Amino acid sequence: MADEILYGSGGGQNLVVAAVASQMVLEALADRASLRNAPQLVNLGDPLVGSGTQAFAVVGLDGYDLMSSRTEIQSIANQAFTSAQKTVTPARYGLAYSYSDYVSAVDPTGILSPARLSQSILGSANMTFTNNLAKMVDDFATTAGATTVAMTHDTFLAAQFKLEQNKVPGPYLCILKPKQFTDWASDLETRGGVTQWRTATEEMMIAKGPGFKGSYNGIDVFSSDQVQSANAGADWAGGMFGRGAIGFKELALGAPAPGAIVLVEAGPVRVELDRSVRTGETAIVGTYWHGFVEIEDLRGVTIVSAQ
Amino acid sequence: MPVEPAKQTSKAAHTSKATKGSKPVAVPKERPTGFPLNASSNFIFMAHPMRWDVFPVGNGEYEILPLLTKLEFQAGIAGVLPVKGKDLQDGDPSWALLAKQQSGWQAIPADTEVTAFGEKEVGYVHFVENDRGEYSHLSVWERPYMLGSSVFFDRDQDGYIQFLRHCKTNILPPMDQNVGKALQAKLKELASLAKNSATPRGKETAEEINARIEAIKKVSK
Numbered sequence: 001m002a003d004e005i006l007y008g009s010g011g012g013q014n015l016v017v018a019a020v021a022s023q024m025v026l027e028a029l030a031d032r033a034s035l036r037n038a039p040q041l042v043n044l045g046d047p048l049v050g051s052g053t054q055a056f057a058v059v060g061l062d063g064y065d066l067m068s069s070r071t072e073i074q075s076i077a078n079q080a081f082t083s084a085q086k087t088v089t090p091a092r093y094g095l096a097y098s099y100s101d102y103v104s105a106v107d108p109t110g111i112l113s114p115a116r117l118s119q120s121i122l123g124s125a126n127m128t129f130t131n132n133l134a135k136m137v138d139d140f141a142t143t144a145g146a147t148t149v150a151m152t153h154d155t156f157l158a159a160q161f162k163l164e165q166n167k168v169p170g171p172y173l174c175i176l177k178p179k180q181f182t183d184w185a186s187d188l189e190t191r192g193g194v195t196q197w198r199t200a201t202e203e204m205m206i207a208k209g210p211g212f213k214g215s216y217n218g219i220d221v222f223s224s225d226q227v228q229s230a231n232a233g234a235d236w237a238g239g240m241f242g243r244g245a246i247g248f249k250e251l252a253l254g255a256p257a258p259g260a261i262v263l264v265e266a267g268p269v270r271v272e273l274d275r276s277v278r279t280g281e282t283a284i285v286g287t288y289w290h291g292f293v294e295i296e297d298l299r300g301v302t303i304v305s306a307q
Numbered sequence: 308m309p310v311e312p313a314k315q316t317s318k319a320a321h322t323s324k325a326t327k328g329s330k331p332v333a334v335p336k337e338r339p340t341g342f343p344l345n346a347s348s349n350f351i352f353m354a355h356p357m358r359w360d361v362f363p364v365g366n367g368e369y370e371i372l373p374l375l376t377k378l379e380f381q382a383g384i385a386g387v388l389p390v391k392g393k394d395l396q397d398g399d400p401s402w403a404l405l406a407k408q409q410s411g412w413q414a415i416p417a418d419t420e421v422t423a424f425g426e427k428e429v430g431y432v433h434f435v436e437n438d439r440g441e442y443s444h445l446s447v448w449e450r451p452y453m454l455g456s457s458v459f460f461d462r463d464q465d466g467y468i469q470f471l472r473h474c475k476t477n478i479l480p481p482m483d484q485n486v487g488k489a490l491q492a493k494l495k496e497l498a499s500l501a502k503n504s505a506t507p508r509g510k511e512t513a514e515e516i517n518a519r520i521e522a523i524k525k526v527s528k
Contacts, residue, residue: 052389053388087386087402087406088386089382089383089386089387089388089389089402090383091381091382091383091387091388091389091398092389093383131345132381132383132384135379135381135384135385136384136385138376138377139353139376139378139385141355141357141358141410141411141412142357143357143358143360143374146360146361146516146519147360147361147362147363147374148362148363149515149516228377230374230375230376231362231374231375231467232446232448232449232462232463232464232466232467233445233446233448233449233460233462234462234464234467237376290383291382291383291384292383292384292385293385293386294385297410302376304360304374
C-alpha cells in the first residue's frame with residue numbers, strides 16, 4: 001500500500017496547520033479577591049486641595065474623658081483635650097497594555113480591545129489596593145500567634161480577645177494567608193465541644209477559594225495571597241482589626257485634559273486610550289491614586305504563624 | 308537615617324542542565340527569566356517594645372527575640388512619600404519613619420553587618436529581578452529558586468536568629484525595661500495553646516509550646 005493520505009504526510013500535511021487559535025481564553029491562576037469595599041476600612045474621602053497630603057485629627061471625645069466629682073461650689077478645672085494628627089499621602093499607581101493594529105485584527109478572542117483591557121485594569125487596581133492593605137496589617141504593635149507555630153483556633157481567639165480587651169468596636173475583619181487559614185481550618189476540624197457544632201465552623205470548612213471565607217464570631221474572615229511574610233520567610237503575618245485601625249485615601253483626578261480619550265472614569269481609577277497612528281499601536285493606560293495610613297494601632301492585631 | 312541601597316543577587320540560584328542525548332527544545336525567545344514574584348520595595352526593619360516572640364534556636368532551645376516588621380519604601384503606604392522622577396518603589400520614608408518612631412518603633416540600621424548563608428555582608432536587604440523586569444526586595448536570609456514553574460526559597464534561619472540576637476544585644480533598649488507586659492500576654496496565649504492538648508494539633512504542639520513557656524519564665528523571673 002502506498003500514498004495513504006495521513007495527518008503528517010501523503011498530502012495530508014497541507015490540509016492541516018499545527019494548531020488553530022481558539023476564541024476561548026481561560027484566566028491564569030491568581031488571587032482576584034478585593035478588599036476595597038470592606039466596611040472595616042475607613043475611606044478618608046474628600047478631594048485633595050492645596051497639598052498632596054491630607055491631615056486629619058483623631059480626638060478623644062464622647063466618653064473618652066470621665067467627669068470628676070466636685071463639691072457644691074468647687075470650681076471645675078478644664079480637661080486636657082486629647083488629640084493626634086494623622087496624615088495620608090496618595091501615590092500614583094499605573095498599568096498599561098499596548099498592542100498593534102495588526103495583532104488586534106487577527107486576534108480571534110477579542111480580548112485585545114479597549115473595553116476588555118479596561119475591565120482588566122480595574123481588577124488590577126483592586127488587587128493593588130489589597131496588596132498595599134496587606135502591607136499595613138503586618139505592622140500592628142499587638143501580635144497574636146507564635147513564630148514557626150501553625151495557626152490554630154486559639155490564635156484566632158487570641159487576636160479577637162486582644163481587640164476586645166483593647167476596647168475596639170466591631171465589626172472586625174480578619175485577613176489571613178491561605179496557609180494560615182487552612183492551618184486554622186485544620187485545627188477547627190479536630191475540635192470537639194461547642195466548637196464542632198457551630199454553624200460558623202461548618203462555614204469555614206466549605207471550600208471557596210481565596211476571598212471571603214465566611215464569618216466566625218461575627219468576624220469577617222478573608223484569605224488573601226497578598227498577605228506578607230515575616231521573620232525571613234519563616235512565618236506569615238496576617239491580621240485582624242476593627243474599623244478605625246486603617247484608613248485609605250483615594251484621589252479623583254478631576255476633569256480630564258482636552259483631547260483625552262477616557263475609557264473608564266471610576267472615581268479614583270481612570271483608564272485612557274493612547275493612540276499612536278504613526279506606529280499603528282494602541283495603549284490602554286490605567287492610573288489609580290491611593291494611599292494608606294494606620295489611624296490607631298491598638299485597633300489591630302498582627303497574626304503571626306508558620307509558613 | 309541613611310538608607311543603604313539594596314544589592315542584587317544572581318537571578319537564578321538553581322539552573323537546569325540538558326540531559327545527555329536529549330534533543331534541544333525550542334524555547335520562545337522572550338521567555339521571562341526572572342522569578343514569578345510580586346515587585347516589592349526596599350525596606351528597613353523596625354522593632355517595637357511590645358513585639359517579642361519566643362524563637363526556636365535549635366537543639367530544642369528557645370530564646371526571646373524581637374519580632375520585627377518591615378517598613379517598605381513604597382510611596383502611598385504608611386506615610387511614605389513619592390519622589391519626583393522616581394518609581395513608587397523608591398519613595399521617601401522620612402515621614403513614615405518619624406510617625407513610626409512617635410509610636411514607639413525603632414529602626415534597625417540598614418547597614419547592619421550580618422551573616423547570611425555563611426557569608427558576612429553589610430546590609431540585610433537584597434533584590435532579585437522578577438519575571439516582569441521589576442525588582443523584588445527580600446531579606447538576605449531568603450534566596451528564591453525555581454522548581455518547575457513555582458518559586459521556592461532557601462532560608463538561612465540560623466543567620467536570621469543571629470541577626471535578631473545582634474539587634475537585641477547591640478541596637479535595642481535592654482529587654483527587661485520593656486518586655487515584661489508583652490511576655491506575660493504571650494505567656495497566657497501560649498498557655499491557652501498548650502491547654503488544648505486534647506486535640507491532635509494540640510498534642511503535636513503542646514510539648515514545643517511548653518518549652519517556649521519555660522523560656523519565657525526564665526527571663527521573666
